[in-house]
Amino acid sequence: MKLIKLFLLLLPILLTAKESTVEQLFNVQTIKAKSIQTSHTKKAYAYVKPDDERVYHVTPRYSGFVIKVHANKIYQYVKKGEPLVTLYSPEVYKAKEEYINSYNYTKGRDNKGMLESAKLKLQLLGISNKEIKSLLKSKTVSQNTTIYSPVSGYIFIKNITNGSAFNAKSMLYEIVNLDKVWLEAKIFEEDISWIKNANSFEVAFKSTNKLYTTNKMFLYPNLDPKEASVTMRLVLNNKEHQLFPGMYATIIIKDKKQTYLTLPSTAVIRKNATHYVFISGEYEGEYEPKEVHVKALNNETYIIVDGLTEGDEVVNNALFMMDSDAQINGLY
Incomplete structure (x- = not known):
């Protein structure tokens, strides 16, 4: 078995021939592989x-003309129920008149089908229940209709100004909560x-x-x-x-959290796409390279997947083992 031998008491001839190498090898420190419980x-x-799910498009189901823009600034914050725009729509105005006429006609009659049908038409056009109740209470048909914010949020898109005309399915606002x-x-x-x-x-x-x-x-x-x-x-x-x-x-x-067998990254060397550690040999001062399979736990620690068991002692400063003797002898 090929070993890298470190002698704490070296012969004078070795001290003379490899003074710099010996000085490096005296710095060898060892550490034991240990299990820790941690998160990867x-x-x-x-x-x-x-x-x-929090992006809302204000898109009328009818065409019309803008009378007044209440929410008139891009990225303006609006609260739910706050008025966005007041507009005039011939289609909505006609539906409102039909609703009031139906109410007046069915008043005092048992058959309320005509009234419910007129109310449903307003609802299908997107007119709020609040406005429908107000219409029924006042018995007066307003030419204008107000659109209120369906949610609290920021106006990311505004496609109208005062006096604008729009078609059905046109997006007037995009509001983002x-x-x-x-x-x-x-x-x-x-x-x-x-x-x-x-x-x-x-x-x-x-x-x-x-x-x-x-x-x-x-x-x-x-x-x-x-x-x-x-x-x-x-x-x-x-x-x-x-x-x-x-x-x-x-x-x-x-x-x-899991239990991992670990070593500090300083104890592992990568060479030719293979990872090695230097494990303590039979005698003091003897070490041999051993191939291990590792994964990074973090920047300072490796998980030992295979090749070592808990308590195995290896060289901590493995870089010191990359000396000329180890490479010449072909140990790894």
């Missing part, structure tokens, strides 16, 4: 997107099986000192062949509205 961590980078947002990150194919077991995601942003945590994760079932990656989506609570679409984030991903 990985880092990813992501950006904020609106939650699709940011109480919850999505984070999207690229995950490489080799990490897919691992990340399915991840249960902790810590998210940090440069714009705030707050550390966000979540366990709501979804992997898109679509692999990008150019990058060999899939998209991971996280959901973050954002009640304080400190996060906005386009912001970049750093994600620390952790899986469930």
Whole structure:
């Protein structure tokens, strides 16, 4: 068996011939492989997107003309029920008249079918129940109709101004509620099986000192062949509205705590795509290279998958073993 022999008491001739090598070898330190219980961590980078379920389009089911724009600024925050725009629509005006006429006709009659039909027509046009009740109470048909915000949020798109005309199905506003947002990150194919077991995601942003945590994760079932990656989506609570679409984030991903056999990264050397450690030999000062299979736990620690058992003693500063004698002798 080929061994790298370190003699604590070297012959004078060796001290003379290899003074620099001996000085290096005196620095050899050893450490034992040990089991620890910890989470496997990985880092990813992501950006904020609106939650699709919280994006609302204000799209009338009728054509008309804009009388007054109440929410008139892009990125303006509006509350649910707040007026957005007052408009005139011949179709809506006619439906309102039919409703009042139906009410007057059926008043005092048992058959209310005509009235219900006229009310349904208004509802199908998207007229709010609030406005229908107000119409019935006042018995007066207003030429104008007001559209109210269906949700609290920010106006991301505004396609109208005072005096604008619009057709049915035209999107007047896009309103985005940011109480919850999505984070999207690229995950490489080799990490897919691992990340399915991840249960902790810590998210940090440069714009705030707050550390966000979540366990709501979804992997898109679509692999990008150019990058060999899939998209991971996280959901973050954002009640304080400190996060906005386009912001970049750093994600620390952790899986469930497991027991791993570990060594510090300084104890492992990679050569020709193979990892080695130097294990203590039979005699003091003797070491031999041994192939091991490892995975990175973090930047400072390797998981020993195969090749060592707990308590095996290896050289901690393995780089010192990469001296000329070891290479000339072909030990690894």
